[in-house]
Amino acid sequence: MQRYAAEFVGTFWLVLGGCGSAVLAAAFPGVGIGLHGVSLAFGLTVLTMAYAIGHISGCHLNPAVSIGLWAGGRFPARDLAPYIAAQVIGAIAAGGVLYLIASGKAGFDVAGGFASNGFGAHSPGGYSMLAAVVCEVVMTAMFLVVILGATDDRAPAGFAPIAIGLCLTLIHLISIPVTNTSVNPARSTGVAVFAGGWAVEQLWVFWVAPIVGAAIGALVYRFVGQR
Secondary structure (H helix, E strand, O other), X not given: OHHHHHHHHHHHHHHXXXXXXXXXXXXXXXXXXXXXXXXXXXXXXXXXXXXXXXHHHOOOOOHHHHHHHHHOOOOOHHHHHHHHHHHHHHHHHHHHHHHHHHOOOOOOOHHHOOOOOOOHXXXXXXXXXXXXXXXXXXXXXXXXXXXXXXXXXXXXXXXHHHHHHHHHHHHHHHHHHHHOOOOOHHHHHHHHHHHOOHHHHOOOHHHHHHHHHHHHHHHHHHHHOOO
16 A cells, blocks of 8 residues: 555656646746746656655556556556556546646636647647657657666666656657647546546547557567566
């Protein structure tokens, strides 16, 4: 139960920190942090939690990562369901806290997307569903390659959180214009349930594509990193 609680807390922090930066700070008048700040915020949530709970649960914070680690031979199948449940519940709890905070401002409306992921008319840059799927698959695959490589027992000890956090930052710098960046089904779900409408209708893409990408990344690393 400690591991599941750690995944809940860690995913809560990822969604509150990452999506919170997008909703509350990205466009703040005069000092908005923009795409670069939001990208860094997501990376920092993973980096900080990796040091805080990595020794407890492995700090997955992401159903796609858990599935990818299983596909890579690093995680037991019996723990997949409880890990994913803890991650999704933590993400929704963070979405609820963020909603309470954001709705304290006059004129707040989830119609703006509430940091949800989307494609077509709901892509920040107007990218198609195909572009969104390819982007999410490739970004998640590379994320798993970095995670598996950085946590390999042959890698320099103690630096994995930095590599993984910076990788997530880079992924956001690339893909926010395309999908608002998911690579994490829990992160997408945590805000979509409050945005409703199109965000929920398009949510399936942000479950399927990251999971497929994670499996591909795990297979790539098993080939590249085999002993």
